[in-house]
Amino acid sequence: MIHFHFQKYKYGKELLVDCFNLSEIPGQSISMKEPHAASFYEIFFFLKGSGSMVLDGKKLDFKSPAIVLLPPARPRQWVLKSVPECMMIIFEGEFMEAFLKDHLFLNRLYFFGNYDSPPLLPVTNKNMQYFHELLHAIKKEIRNLSEDSQQLLRAYLYQLLIVLNRHYTACYNLKGNLYRNTDILKFKELLRQHIREKQKVAEYAELLRMNRNRLNQLCKEVFGKDAHTIIRDELLQSCKNELLLTTKTIAEISYEYNFSAPSNFVRLFKTQTGLSPAAYRGQYAN
Known part of the structure; x- marks a missing residue:
């Protein structure tokens, strides 16, 4: 099993979030046929294309536009005829928890701790356009880091995770209470x-x-x-x-x-x- 770890100093100073197009990392992650896992949170935004992934011994098919949301240490194996057009955002848990001073925040999100519903979120083209624009704002900020970029990136990610949670709870008819007991x-x-x-x-x-x-x-x-x-x-x-x-x-x-x-x-x-x-x-x- 191959393990991926977060590159904290990819941009010089420590940064615990990253956003990129899948085509920027040829030979890694989704383009690999070998089973692998990551030590960080991953969200895949499939803009075009289709394929499957093997998760927990079960095959999960997806067709764009769709989003796959994976917590750390979740083994997977991709089954693809070609590499789809995809954007990714990855982050360490402490990036959000330290900002919110709420170590339970990521537990409030249904898609990262739910074994009953799949980590797959089908979306409309309109909704994907919204996510696509937000991802581009995140990516642009990372490429042009300034003194206050950490705070803005956390705000962007916070917005992204809450909106994703709303769509996910609606998709699978969950209770949708982000601030449950x-x-x-x-x-x-x-x-x-x-x-x-x-x-x-x-x-x-x-x-x-x-x-x-x-x-x-x-x-x-x-x-x-x-x-x-x-x-x-x-x-x-x-x-x-x-x-x-x-x-x-x-x-x-x-x-x-x-x-x-x-x-x-x-x-x-x-x-x-x-x-x-x-x-x-x-x-x-x-």
């Missing part, structure tokens, strides 16, 4: 931090200092499923990333994620995905 946002953040050692509802309810019944109620109100299911989904996604992004053995992953035996890990994984961990890893290797 803070306890739920903390729950999602705690999951990412502790999923390796904690997989019980009671453990997260204790960290949140609330009754487990209250946590289940909040999860059902916001996500339409109980806390146990959300924990299981996060566990499976994290294990999938380990399978694709590392060379750890099945046994090593099972013990790292607090399974009592590798067979229990294999059983859960196969029940939920229909594939054994080895077969899931093999799909990408082949």
Whole structure:
């Protein structure tokens, strides 16, 4: 598995956001056939063309105009007959979190933390034109950096992410509340931090200092499923990333994620995905 890391000093001074045309990076990212992942947030704006990507073992087709939104460490493999016309914006999480003094902001966006709806947003030509103009403003500012560019770029990105979230929630009939219950946002953040050692509802309810019944109620109100299911989904996604992004053995992953035996890990994984961990890893290797 190939890993991409953010080039903070590409423009001399440290900058944690970048915007460019895909044609500017030949031989990298979407034009690669090999499975790969990035350590930063990525948003692809497909202006012309079509293709597919393999994500979590499933093939996802897209046709322009469309947008693909990927959080860090999300393994993918592109299946393209030709490289589409595409603009990209990439950024590190701290670029927005430090500006807003809200480390939960990116958790408020449905498209970066949602395993039920695909990370694909079909849009109209009119909507894509709006995004295209905003991206060009971002790109122009990056190419002509000044003392106050960091603040303007954060404002542009903030605007872009909120408008994208509105379109995404409307597309998939989600509740669309960008500022939903803070306890739920903390729950999602705690999951990412502790999923390796904690997989019980009671453990997260204790960290949140609330009754487990209250946590289940909040999860059902916001996500339409109980806390146990959300924990299981996060566990499976994290294990999938380990399978694709590392060379750890099945046994090593099972013990790292607090399974009592590798067979229990294999059983859960196969029940939920229909594939054994080895077969899931093999799909990408082949």
